[in-house]
Amino acid sequence: MSTTTATWPIFEAALLSRETVAERTMAFRFAKPADWEYRAGQYVDITLRDPPETDAEGNTRGFSISSAPREDVIMITTRLRDTAFKRVLQQLPLGTGVKIEGPFGDLRLHHADRPAVLLAGGIGITPFRSILVETIGGGSLPYRVVLFHANRRPEDAPFADEFRALAQTDPNLTFVPTMTAMAGSTQPWGGEQGHIDAAMLRRHLAGVAHPIHYIAGPPGMVQALRTMLVTSGVDEDDIRTEEFTGY
Ligand SMILES: Cc1cc2nc3c(=O)[nH]c(=O)nc-3n(C[C@H](O)[C@H](O)[C@H](O)COP(=O)(O)OP(=O)(O)OC[C@H]3O[C@@H](n4cnc5c(N)ncnc54)[C@H](O)[C@@H]3O)c2cc1C
CATH class of the missing domain: 3.40.50.80 (Nucleotide-binding domain of ferredoxin-NADP reductase (FNR) module)
Incomplete structure (x- = not known):
């Protein structure tokens, strides 16, 4: 994993697979670096590298990590709307690298003995x-x-x-x-x-x-x-x- 001067990890991850998990909803699995860790409930920023098209919202989106840390990939899951980012993501050839930054956020279950x-x-x-x-x-x-x-x-x-x-x-x-x-x-x-x-x-x-x-x-x-x-x-x-x- 390569890091820069930012205080959080930034690395390149290859797209391994994509799968339709509901109508107009797709899960994307990326390679997880062996030395990268996150807590269940956190999110990452994903940036497309040199996409063939872009729009005013740019090439980066935040996604909660839908995989669990015990799984050996980084999975994100999204609704496929007609935006440049999502058109490119859907058509990204397997093996293509994206920039991943994070993890961020602290959504996690509490420790107190309450439901x-x-x-x-x-x-x-x-x-x-x-x-x-x-x-x-x-x-x-x-x-x-x-x-x-x-x-x-x-x-x-x-x-x-x-x-x-x-x-x-x-x-x-x-x-x-x-x-x-x-x-x-x-x-x-x-x-x-x-x-x-x-x-x-x-x-x-x-x-x-x-x-x-x-x-x-x-x-x-x-x-x-x-x-x-x-x-x-x-x-x-x-x-x-x-x-x-x-x-
Ligand atoms: C902490 C965090 C976690 C997130 N986790 C997830 C996640 O797990 N999965 C996920 O899918 N997203 C997640 N998001 C949201 C994600 O970052 C994107 O903003 C979202 O997926 C929309 O991206 P887009 O490319 O479809 O639209 P954008 O291009 O970003 O949309 C820009 C603007 O246009 C509007 N717009 C665009 N297309 C349409 C349309 N078809 N109909 C109506 N309005 C439209 C949008 O409302 C928005 O105001 C998360 C965001 C945050 C901050």
Whole structure:
């Protein structure tokens, strides 16, 4: 790994593979240097080198690392919108190097013996996948964790099968996916529908006393969920957030 005078690591990583993990949603796996470390829940800045096209937003984006440190790649997962950055990323030949800077951020589960409620809006699921795969892969969650994940339709929900499997492995994990626009879906759905709201939380949080809440996703969704929690009486100190600025 090569570093410069910056106080964080900067290195080149080759694209190893890409995989569609939901509609218009792709996971990209990059080579992980042997001596580079991060904590589950952190993010990196990725810069495209000499891209064939660019736009006003430039060639760098921040992405939560959706892989767990125990996995041997750096995975990021994104919604494929029609921007220059994402057009280039989708077409990058395997083996091409990108510049990676980081890790940054300190989203992580607390140490206190209190349950956790994780609220993910759409692609905001990425840091929670890293945290849950890392923790459950190393044994089991230290307390109850209830993960709510809102998407428009099942077609849009990345990693849902993996979360169901993790919840089977660890009885401390409860997974509550909810769909907000089933009218546009062709898949059957028997689970929750509608936005995550106070009534939905009450339905699934019986016996979950004094949890710490984590919210990740596009800024509008993070703000709406924070307001909902505070209005329902949750103390601001018990809410931790990661906003995906740029959506
Ligand atoms: C800490 C952190 C973690 C993040 N983690 C992730 C992650 O795990 N996965 C992830 O996908 N993103 C993540 N992001 C956001 C990411 O950095 C990008 O900003 C985001 O993916 C949008 O990039 P873009 O190229 O699609 O749009 P940009 O080109 O950056 O968009 C620029 C502006 O145009 C608007 N815009 C562009 N295209 C559209 C469109 N089709 N419809 C409506 N508006 C549009 C955007 O709202 C924005 O205001 C994270 C951001 C932060 C700060």
